[in-house]
Amino acid sequence: MKWDELEEEPCSMARTIGVIGDRWTLLILRECFLRTRRFEGFQSALGITRHLLAERLKKLVRQGVLRRIPYQESPKRHEYILTQKGLDLYPIMMALVHWGDTHMVDERGRPLLHEHRECGKMFDPVMVCSECGEPLSAKEVHVHPGPGARPAPERVLLDKKAKPKPRRKAA
Amino acid sequence: MKWDELEEEPCSMARTIGVIGDRWTLLILRECFLRTRRFEGFQSALGITRHLLAERLKKLVRQGVLRRIPYQESPKRHEYILTQKGLDLYPIMMALVHWGDTHMVDERGRPLLHEHRECGKMFDPVMVCSECGEPLSAKEVHVHPGPGARPAPERVLLDKKAKPKPRRKAA
DNA sequence: ATTTGACAGTTCAATTTTAGAACTATAGAA
DNA sequence: TTCTATAGTTCTAAAATTGAACTGTCAAAT
Known part of the structure; x- marks a missing residue:
């Protein structure tokens, strides 16, 4: 590609x-x-x-x-x-930093702390829903095609092929 | 690297x-x-x-x-x-999608819409401060060294060199 | 007047990654 | 027996990256 x-x-x-x-x-x-x-x-x-x-x-x-x-x-x-x-791009940067802070720190702890000027506290970034303000997680979100959606050619192909899909004996 | x-x-x-x-x-x-x-x-x-x-x-x-x-x-x-x-990693993914939705869509509009199950609405992700709940932007955040901070060798070098820094006539 | 150093690149050979395509292996289905 | 689905592996050619040197402009120092 x-x-x-x-x-x-x-x-x-x-x-x-x-x-x-x-x-x-x-x-x-x-x-x-x-x-x-x-x-x-x-x-x-x-x-x-x-x-x-x-x-x-x-x-x-x-x-x-x-x-x-x-x-x-x-x-x-x-x-x-x-x-x-x-x-x-700031939310992307903060999201990357926060994941690293959560999952990639060593014994020494976080390399950087972030202070929010408004409230004066050290904080973590939290991603919330613009409509209800609740924190988001993958399972609470459903995806729908939007106006700019186009079927990806390969997907169409896949869907056409989508036969009964023989499941063999499970592990 | x-x-x-x-x-x-x-x-x-x-x-x-x-x-x-x-x-x-x-x-x-x-x-x-x-x-x-x-x-x-x-x-x-x-x-x-x-x-x-x-x-x-x-x-x-x-x-x-x-x-x-x-x-x-x-x-x-x-x-x-x-x-x-x-x-x-979900917040990272959503942040990437949201930036694309904001800055990279064509005339046709967004390829995907996201529905929040909790509130049933189509939403955008918003990054807020964990302490006060206000939306974050780069300028409201100050960075401090944390317990895991280490001076990067090159930076030290730079700092040592950091002389008066002659500014020449501006544009 | 000449040299030095800072800055912002450009150029080029050598190395590393990635792309594209073919190949291997297992087992059920036809 | 042959075909197909799945999950890889192997190989060569093409593309990207590295490392190092080089260019050019100008200010400051000698």
């Missing part, structure tokens, strides 16, 4: 993955949220090769996640700043 | 990325949440090469995100089921 194909898929997750779904891009975005703005800053913080960094930054700019803003003339220098589209 | 190194980093996000931070793994997990359980199911839904699929499934099992459960003897066949650790 080529990368650009992902963005064409009738699936919001696939499209998002097409934009930010690789290791380096996610780490670059982490740095963005930690206030890194310049090429050298990203490079030395991450140890990414300059080649890849240049490429990834270009892509993020092309996608409208970052904006390339001059901060100096002669020689021309630019900073990479999160757009609103980029800032909207 | 090697993949295993990511899991060693003093950063929950990097560790999470080490486990699920590549295109195919994320797409495989999408299928898991859509109730796909078997090798062929993943393969035909995604069009991933069988080689990579086998590898990714193995890794997810090793990481405790999926469990490999026999559903049939002779020939031995297994299903891949989300563990609790895997189910806990």
Whole structure:
């Protein structure tokens, strides 16, 4: 599968993955949220090769996640700043951090704590329903086709083949 | 950077990325949440090469995100089921979908709608503070080192170098 | 006036990953 | 016996990534 194909898929997750779904891009975005703005800053913080960094930054700019803003003339220098589209990635970042905090910490505990300015407390992010405010879990959610739904060709194929499905003696 | 190194980093996000931070793994997990359980199911839904699929499934099992459960003897066949650790990835998945819904839809609209069983309504996921319940945004959150924090070697280096930082004439 | 250093890239060979396709193995069904 | 379904494994070619060096601009230091 080529990368650009992902963005064409009738699936919001696939499209998002097409934009930010690789290791380096996610780490670059982490740095963005930690206030890194310049090429050298990203490079030395991450140890990414300059080649890849240049490429990834270009892509993020092309996608409208970052904006390339001059901060100096002669020689021309630019900073990479999160757009609103980029800032909207925050829940994804926090969700990644929180899962790591929950399932990937060692004896030493969490590397970072997060303080909510509004209430002044250290917090965890919680994902809730926009309608009733209750916390969400996979089992309470049902999926329906939306207006942008299209049958994926392979699925159609599968469905057509969906014969009686012989179940053999269970384990 | 090697993949295993990511899991060693003093950063929950990097560790999470080490486990699920590549295109195919994320797409495989999408299928898991859509109730796909078997090798062929993943393969035909995604069009991933069988080689990579086998590898990714193995890794997810090793990481405790999926469990490999026999559903049939002779020939031995297994299903891949989300563990609790895997189910806990749900907020990440929803955050990815929601960003795509917000920023990557075409004229046709959303490919999928989500219904919350509790309240019966179509919803969007919202990330809120566990302490005060208010929605979160990047600017309201401050980061502090936690018990598991370690100075990254490169950062230390950077800090030492952090000289007055000559600013040249602005743009 | 020349050298040094910071910054933001670009280029290129070597290595690693991924894609695509074919192949293996088991066992029930036709 | 042959066909099909399932779950892989193996192999080569193509693509992506790494590591390291190189380019170019300008300010500051010598």
